[in-house]
Amino acid sequence: MRINIDEARELSKSIFIKAGLTQSDAQIITDVLLETEMRGVFTHGFLRLEWYIDCILSGGIRTDGEIEAVYDSPSWASVDGKDNLGIVVAYKAMQLAMEKARETGVGIVNVRGSHHFGAAGYYTSMCAENGMVGMSMSNGDVLIAATGSRVRTIGNNPFSYAFPAGKYKKIVYDIAMSHTSDRKIVQFAKEGKSLPEGWIINKDGCPTTDPLDYERGGTLMPFGGYKGYGLAMMVETLAATLSGAAMTRDVHAWNKNPAEGGNVGHFFMALDVSRLGDPDSYRARVDGMIDEIKGSEKAVGVNEIYYPGEIEAAKMQKCLSEGFVEIADETVASMHSAAKKVGL
Amino acid sequence: MRINIDEARELSKSIFIKAGLTQSDAQIITDVLLETEMRGVFTHGFLRLEWYIDCILSGGIRTDGEIEAVYDSPSWASVDGKDNLGIVVAYKAMQLAMEKARETGVGIVNVRGSHHFGAAGYYTSMCAENGMVGMSMSNGDVLIAATGSRVRTIGNNPFSYAFPAGKYKKIVYDIAMSHTSDRKIVQFAKEGKSLPEGWIINKDGCPTTDPLDYERGGTLMPFGGYKGYGLAMMVETLAATLSGAAMTRDVHAWNKNPAEGGNVGHFFMALDVSRLGDPDSYRARVDGMIDEIKGSEKAVGVNEIYYPGEIEAAKMQKCLSEGFVEIADETVASMHSAAKKVGL
Numbered sequence: 001m002r003i004n005i006d007e008a009r010e011l012s013k014s015i016f017i018k019a020g021l022t023q024s025d026a027q028i029i030t031d032v033l034l035e036t037e038m039r040g041v042f043t044h045g046f047l048r049l050e051w052y053i054d055c056i057l058s059g060g061i062r063t064d065g066e067i068e069a070v071y072d073s074p075s076w077a078s079v080d081g082k083d084n085l086g087i088v089v090a091y092k093a094m095q096l097a098m099e100k101a102r103e104t105g106v107g108i109v110n111v112r113g114s115h116h117f118g119a120a121g122y123y124t125s126m127c128a129e130n131g132m133v134g135m136s137m138s139n140g141d142v143l144i145a146a147t148g149s150r151v152r153t154i155g156n157n158p159f160s161y162a163f164p165a166g167k168y169k170k171i172v173y174d175i176a177m178s179h180t181s182d183r184k185i186v187q188f189a190k191e192g193k194s195l196p197e198g199w200i201i202n203k204d205g206c207p208t209t210d211p212l213d214y215e216r217g218g219t220l221m222p223f224g225g226y227k228g229y230g231l232a233m234m235v236e237t238l239a240a241t242l243s244g245a246a247m248t249r250d251v252h253a254w255n256k257n258p259a260e261g262g263n264v265g266h267f268f269m270a271l272d273v274s275r276l277g278d279p280d281s282y283r284a285r286v287d288g289m290i291d292e293i294k295g296s297e298k299a300v301g302v303n304e305i306y307y308p309g310e311i312e313a314a315k316m317q318k319c320l321s322e323g324f325v326e327i328a329d330e331t332v333a334s335m336h337s338a339a340k341k342v343g344l
Numbered sequence: 345m346r347i348n349i350d351e352a353r354e355l356s357k358s359i360f361i362k363a364g365l366t367q368s369d370a371q372i373i374t375d376v377l378l379e380t381e382m383r384g385v386f387t388h389g390f391l392r393l394e395w396y397i398d399c400i401l402s403g404g405i406r407t408d409g410e411i412e413a414v415y416d417s418p419s420w421a422s423v424d425g426k427d428n429l430g431i432v433v434a435y436k437a438m439q440l441a442m443e444k445a446r447e448t449g450v451g452i453v454n455v456r457g458s459h460h461f462g463a464a465g466y467y468t469s470m471c472a473e474n475g476m477v478g479m480s481m482s483n484g485d486v487l488i489a490a491t492g493s494r495v496r497t498i499g500n501n502p503f504s505y506a507f508p509a510g511k512y513k514k515i516v517y518d519i520a521m522s523h524t525s526d527r528k529i530v531q532f533a534k535e536g537k538s539l540p541e542g543w544i545i546n547k548d549g550c551p552t553t554d555p556l557d558y559e560r561g562g563t564l565m566p567f568g569g570y571k572g573y574g575l576a577m578m579v580e581t582l583a584a585t586l587s588g589a590a591m592t593r594d595v596h597a598w599n600k601n602p603a604e605g606g607n608v609g610h611f612f613m614a615l616d617v618s619r620l621g622d623p624d625s626y627r628a629r630v631d632g633m634i635d636e637i638k639g640s641e642k643a644v645g646v647n648e649i650y651y652p653g654e655i656e657a658a659k660m661q662k663c664l665s666e667g668f669v670e671i672a673d674e675t676v677a678s679m680h681s682a683a684k685k686v687g688l
Contacts, residue, residue, distance in 0.1 A: 076619065104417065175571050205644055224568035237507050237515070238477070248633055271420070271452070276586050276588075289591050292591070293498065297493060297494050297495045299493060299545065299550065302492040
């Protein structure tokens with residue numbers, strides 16, 4: 001459904017205000033969800049709004065937006081999100097990392113006591129928009145198998161980095177650790193197609209290309225086998241072990257029980273590139289790298305080689321110039337359901 | 345060939361001293377190569393020694409071991425390796441990162457003007473041995489295709505992290521960005537076996553499972569498709585763009601021309617975990633995570649679930665307890681050839 005951007009923004013903001021958020025926190029989460037939606041990452045946009053509201057109404061998520069630094073030093077802090085909305089906590093934590101980077105060149109912020117933080121790429125984009133390199137990650141519910149396991153062992157932990165460029169838009173890389181989402185497995189099953197090798201294992205832990213094996217007790221595999229498994233562990237450790245957040249099976253990032261805090265952990269880093277030299281020269285070097293890669297010989301049938309975030313930036317640009325964003329019907333319905341729940 | 349560890353150490357050290365390194369720098373590179381060999385990562389161990397010597401003898405690598413900080417601040421520095429041996433430069437850069445982490449909690453060091461730095465995991469291990477989280481990466485010669493490209497576009501950029509644990513040995517993750525090495529492709533071709541999907545593309549940039557297509561102008565693919573491509577770009581940018589090192593096609597990490605400096609770039613980070621709380625409690629949490637993962641239900645046919653670095657640590661332990669290391673015959677021959685070249 002084609003929705004006017006201002007209307008979508010107003011609806012989201014008024015729902016969160018009615019749910020108890022301050023004006024400015026409602027603005028933060030709305031900006032994050034709207035931008036994510038415009039970038040075409042619909043799985044992390046307004047689709048999640050009703051779930052956040054459910055958690056707020058059940059008491060699992062607090063709305064005062066107050067976070068507490070439990071450790072603070074010029075370049076490194078650790079923050080307790082105190083069961084607030086993950087997106088609000090993450091935004092404020094990355095703001096803190098950027099403040100530190102402005103002062104000292106480097107800002108790192110660990111977080112515990114948070115919740116699902118949405119699109120990891122939003123926070124790194126904040127850095128790139130401010131001439132900084134950004135890194136962000138979060139742990140989450142166990143969802144993917146460790147190499148050698150037959151069950152869900154570790155979170156499908158999101159990881160993002162971003163770099164400012166010059167003539168090009170910022171580079172924004174934003175991934176989860178599975179080869180693909182469970183939605184895509186279901187789609188393959190519907191279409192009666194075989195999966196590529198390595199995407200899932202069956203209930204015995206054996207490789208399978210039959211998408212129906214997923215419903216029969218199969219599990220998503222990390223991308224690239226043990227290499228993806230190891231990256232998921234890096235996120236678990238940087239985001240959760242250091243900060244004192246819940247780990248692996250103890251995490252609940254989602255609606256397992258909306259009335260309970262998730263104690264999700266995050267990790268944010270900001271580096272101010274201007275410390276290492278003239279920022280224009282840095283930007284020219286990033287442009288040069290992108291020129292080189294985009295200009296390389298293309299595979300047969302390929303029209304364009306993209307850098308991370310390029311496609312999403314084009315989608316967002318289109319939305320902004322038209323003033324409209326395409327939101328899935330089920331998502332719009334879910335937003336209206338959330339509005340009703342908060343009494344709008 | 346089974347070689348006494350002390351003999352291997354003495355041979356390596358005397359070759360590097362004879363090539364012009366100081367006693368302590370010859371000790372550093374020998375320690376790195378020997379430990380890498382004992383961990384079973386033979387591609388980055390003594391196999392490379394003769395190539396390093398060739399570069400030194402041709403003047404492409406300097407031997408005074410002096411590096412220069414071109415930017416320095418309490419938590420962040422950028423260093424010019426001045427065309428010294430990459431391993432010596434990397435070791436000193438990570439030492440500097442760890443000094444900063446001891447003072448401020450965080451230490452980040454960017455490097456330019458370096459050379460092939462061997463096994464990324466050695467430097468992160470240094471952190472873990474000292475109660476720190478470590479991260480290391482380096483760019484390199486273009487070797488893998490970007491998604492959509494049919495040619496070598498970006499380096500097979502190594503990436504490593506390490507975490508200290510308690511009852512378990514440190515977690516050490518050390519990967520390159522390709523699905524597999526070209527050696528393995530050649531092995532599949534010899535054995536007449538098909539490759540798994542996604543490992544290489546043919547000369548037109550199309551997916552292929554025929555290992556012979558590699559010799560016919562094919563290219564290695566990043567692991568996990570665009571996810572691996574994006575990680576290679578992260579390393580390129582953190583390790584090279586920031587520091588002013590050569591990028592993509594301008595890098596030469598290897599023996600393209602042994603007489604020329606490589607201007608390779610690296611990135612190192614050290615975080616002192618004791619800043620965020622009691623280190624024993626941190627170690628217990630890492631052990632708990634590993635217990636959880638290793639104790640999860642195993643796939644059929646799997647005897648053990650490993651964490652990153654566990655297998656390599658066991659191999660090294662075996663070498664140390666026996667006093668011997670297994671070195672490939674061709675590697676031993678190459679070490680003797682290097683010894684002759686320096687006049688030993």
